[in-house]
Amino acid sequence: xxxxxxxxIPIGTDIEKLLGKKPLEADSSAYEEYSHAANILSQRFKxxxxxxxxxxxxxxxxxxxxxxxxxxxxxxxHLLSDNQRVFLYLLTIGDMPTNLNQTEKxxxxxxxxxxxxxxxxxxxxxxxxxxxxxxxxxxxxxxxxDWSIKANQIIFNTFSNSTKSIGMEITPYxxxxxxxxxxxxxxxxxxxxxxxxxxxxxxxxxxxxxxxxSA
Numbered sequence: 001x002x003x004x005x006x007x008x009i010p011i012g013t014d015i016e017k018l019l020g021k022k023p024l025e026a027d028s029s030a031y032e033e034y035s036h037a038a039n040i041l042s043q044r045f046k047x048x049x050x051x052x053x054x055x056x057x058x059x060x061x062x063x064x065x066x067x068x069x070x071x072x073x074x075x076x077x078h079l080l081s082d083n084q085r086v087f088l089y090l091l092t093i094g095d096m097p098t099n100l101n102q103t104e105k106x107x108x109x110x111x112x113x114x115x116x117x118x119x120x121x122x123x124x125x126x127x128x129x130x131x132x133x134x135x136x137x138x139x140x141x142x143x144x145x146d147w148s149i150k151a152n153q154i155i156f157n158t159f160s161n162s163t164k165s166i167g168m169e170i171t172p173y174x175x176x177x178x179x180x181x182x183x184x185x186x187x188x189x190x191x192x193x194x195x196x197x198x199x200x201x202x203x204x205x206x207x208x209x210x211x212x213x214s215a
Contacts, residue, residue, distance in 0.1 A: 002052075003162040006126070009047035009119045011038075037107035040097070047119040048166035049091040050159055051127070051186075058082040062146075066185070069154050073147040076139060076185075079193055087127055088155055092168050092181035093119060116180045127186050137189030140182065141174075150174045155183045 025031060054067030058081070062074040066086060080086060093116050100108065120138075128136040142149030152174045156163060163169065169177050176183065 004051045005165050006049045009122050011042045044097045045094050047093045049123050050166050052088045056080045056084045067158055075144050086185050086187040088158055090168055090183050092178050095178045112180050133188040135189040137187050137193050140184035152183050
């Protein structure tokens with residue numbers, strides 16, 4: 001399947017939803033400042049994603065083939081089935097605008113993670129609805145206990161030069177740029193799995209399930 005680029009991922013400007021906390025007073029200076037920061041995000045940030053639908057082929061041991069590339073993870077092999085369709089993805093909200101004052105930088109930075117979480121929910125919902133999945137699962141390199149962040153490189157290699165279309169690049173250390181970017185696999189969840197169960201970061205605004213030590 002060809003790479004599919006999504007260039008218009010909406011950014012919400014609802015402050016309470018972005019902050020995920022008790023509503024601010026609408027007539028307060030803090031509310032006005034955050035509203036201004038949300039408008040900057042909406043007008044000048046461009047969340048983008050790129051997707052590729054790939055078949056899964058199970059092999060011996062703890063390895064599977066996805067789109068012809070080898071991935072090694074016992075958990076990943078448990079979650080995915082032979083001949084299952086999955087979607088490799090890259091997602092980024094882009095770079096920080098350069099001409100912001102210090103207050104704007106601080107407030108915009110504080111909203112980046114909520115915007116990233118919102119963009120991820122949008123991407124998951126889009127795949128779920130377009131493919132008629134009852135539930136959608138997601139796994140990310142470095143977040144599964146036995147799936148190294150080095151798998152970012154394999155996902156990037158799958159997309160080849162198409163990564164330039166959304167302005168993403170990967171470093172020799174398998175980290176991604178821009179900073180607020182994500183890579184992983186979206187799939188029909190047949191086992192009631194949530195990747196949040198393997199992540200110990202309790203304060204994450206995108207958390208959808210509690211951390212389970214044995215997940």
